[in-house]
Amino acid sequence: MQRSEQERLRIESLAQMRQLGIDPYPAAEFIATHSAVGLADRFEEGMKVTLAGRLMTRRIMGKASFASLQDSSGAFQLYVSRDEICEGEDKSLYNMVFKKLLDRGDFIGVEGETFRTKTGEPSVRVSKLTVLSKAIRPLPSPKTDDDGVVHDAFTDPELRYRMRYVDLVVNPDVRKTFEARSRVIQAMRDNFNAKGWLEVDTPVLQPIPGGAAAQPFITHHNALDSQLYLRIANELYLKRLIVGGFEGVYEFSRNFRNEGMDRTHNPEFTVLELYVAYKDYLWMMVEMENLLASACKAVHGKTEAELAGEMINFKPPYARVTMRDAIREHTNVDIDGLDEDELRTACKGLGMEIDDSMGKGKLIDELFGEHCERHYIQPTFIMDYPVEMSPLCKSHRDKPGYTERFELFIAGTEIANAYSELNDPIDQRERFEAQLALMQRGDDEAMFIDQDFLRALEYGMPPTSGVGIGIDRLVMMLTGQTSIQEVLLFPQMRPEVFA
């Protein structure tokens, strides 16, 4: 393979280290007494410490040098003096190893005593230096000037996503985003566990891709000689567990949909699904408000987050708007009482592209998606969806033709979808059959009938409220990112071709 000049030099340094009796990839444990930030937080002069991490910038000034050591928490300054790491006549550890054979990016461990330099910078005066792992490829070398401006940043999205390991090393904000993602998920999990709800795992490989309307990935099991699908949702499995007697179950579900990719869609994505027995969608709204407020606090320490120049306020309560009112407000169309033909005429009047395969539910969905959705910047519950677009949702307790469903919109994007779950097995069977009719009419997103799920409902499911929250999108909202690729460690890319 073709090596760059810098790579060849580093490989040569490896050999030279071995000649000096230094193992560039030692096996032994290295114990760091402190992390970089931990040491900075509890800094006193005269502490005996050890640190481990990557050697980053070096400023060599003859017989002494400054360097920064970067670990998972951040960076700390090292002071390396020739005569302090080489006590005897042999100065090769400094002159050869430190100055020549080590490079930016190599892992080292150091032992030494803390002090402040004359400019006041907390530093470690290195007395012992151990090579922990040599890097043979050079890292990109961004620099930050006195005004905080970053020069030569590693910014090419293709390289950053394909080599996330490099991105994480040189772009501290990237690491912060993924730490925030972990905190969001942890805050949610803590919240659910405190209430006694059970975290469960349900099948990713499903014989029927149910619980949502989407194109699945199809695979094949050899031993069973049967077609299987990667799940597009886990909803129907969690409801089976409610039938089984658990009162609250949740799962952070990796779902797979064989559809387009853009800045809010990745073929695999994460949804938190939560189902709680004896609750309804009104209860769930309050639950969501509190949940998102605590998730936001977990990231920002307060209930506000900035996104694309807009402050998003996660403090409860959130606005509640019915689907009918939302459409009426933004299009002057009152969907109440319109039949399918009248609705189609109204959509055409608004210049929308529609076709005959669209049923009433789909038409309303289009109306909302095209004309309303983008207006909801602050967290807003859109509630009471028409029954045609919600085949798994309970009919509204006092609005015929509507369901007890809400979606939560933030920054014009759907973040969560929740129901008072349909638990009437006869009604559910009819809804599935209506989906079948839509499918025959040409709607390729209509749901399949899951006979086992219907059988489960026939054994009796308590009244239940369930919700799905798009975790990737929520993390985007909470970290100020506008592309899903920035909140996925390894976003889907075309396979790389190696020459």
Added chain:
RNA sequence: GACCCCCUAGCUCAGCUGGUUAGAGCAUCUCACUUUUAAUGAGAGGGUCGAGGGUUCGAGUCCCUCGGGGGUCACCA
């Protein structure tokens, strides 16, 4: 899937209506330097300009095909 834009050194980028040997900063290498922090000073090396074809006396630059990426739209969360 459609349209638009991008791909030049390890990184970030210049490179005009085509014109000698393709440039800069950082990184790298050599030398100097014991309190620097975008360290500094002096010097040096490093490129099949995404790939392949074409037009031309001459292509990084114009045209075509392909590959990769980004953006917009459509489907979807």
